Amino acid sequence: MRKLIAGLALLLGLAVLVDFGSAAYAEYRISRELRKGAELDADPEVTISGFSFLTQVADGSYRDIAIRAQGVRSDVVGEVTIEADLRGVHAPYSALVDGELTSLPVDVLEGRVLVGATELGRFLGIPDLEVSAPPASRSDGTGGSGGSGPTTAGGVVLTGTVPVGPIETTVSVQADLVLADGDVHIVASDFYFGPEGQADFSIPDPLEPVVLGLFTRTIDPEQLPFGVVPTEVYAEGSQIVVEGIGEDVTITLDEVQA
Structure with a gap:
């Protein structure tokens, strides 16, 4: 046996x-x-x-x-x-x-x-770009990486050195990640002074739109691997993630x- x-x-x-x-x-x-x-x-x-x-x-x-x-x-x-x-x-x-x-x-x-911070920084023309997701703060649970829903508006903090008038300084902005018509829109909506930012700065009012515009771009992701159409965009750690399901x-x- x-x-x-x-x-x-x-x-x-x-x-x-x-x-x-x-x-x-x-x-x-x-x-x-x-x-x-x-x-x-x-x-x-x-x-x-x-x-x-x-x-x-x-x-x-x-x-x-x-x-x-x-x-x-x-x-x-x-x-x-x-x-x-x-x-x-x-x-x-x-x-x-x-x-x-x-x-x-x-x-x-x-x-x-x-898309990692390094490549995103090259795309934006900000070589030292850092990407981070702030903690959830919206009442509907969809803001920031700590929320239970998808990260969209207010879901990412971008920090980098950019020209502010005649000088260059490091600033942090809060950006919305929006997927519309297959394109990923990174829209810097305001300056950020929370714990995820690394900058202590003051931007003159006339220069605020110009500086925010440096962090604002549209990415055409074409299509995801194997032809999947994008359905969601969010921040994950120091990366921007575009995903879809077929x-x-x-x-x-x-x-x-x-």
Whole structure:
């Protein structure tokens, strides 16, 4: 009986190793095809979730495939991070591992573009730009990163050194993040003196609109990875995040580029 139990445990261990090994190889092949199809500089991270993987292979349906690519070139704001969560992916295993993967039917696709402070600063022409989200203060729970709803108006503090008349000084502004007609509008609405700001300054009244305008721009995100249309924009840590959700879509590998 002990030998039988030991034998079964060994077989189970081997089955688990084969399962994880097969999943790892599929992740590697998908990553390579994504890099090739989208002409990326490095292999993106690919994670196939759910056990057992071989059961999903038999069904030709995968519960969750997560993709993350850093340093993706964008024509709009330079290098960004791309994240996509594919839930309900339908494809034969041979297509995943044999280099035949050109398109994938997906039940639900969540895509995100993350723009860091450095790239956003270059876009605004403020090299030392810092991005932070103030604590929630609005009664409806939607202001700031601490609220329960999406971060929009008043959801981000921008700090950077800009010209104020004949001198340059570091100022902080409170900006609204608004998504309208597929564009992300960063609108500096007021100067900020709260704990997230790092500036102690005084702006002459005639110069206030000019200085606020330096922090105000519109970003055309085009589309999110795999053609997902943007539906939300918010601040997350020191990044601006644009995301969207698509249902019953078919993606192609060269659409990971923002």
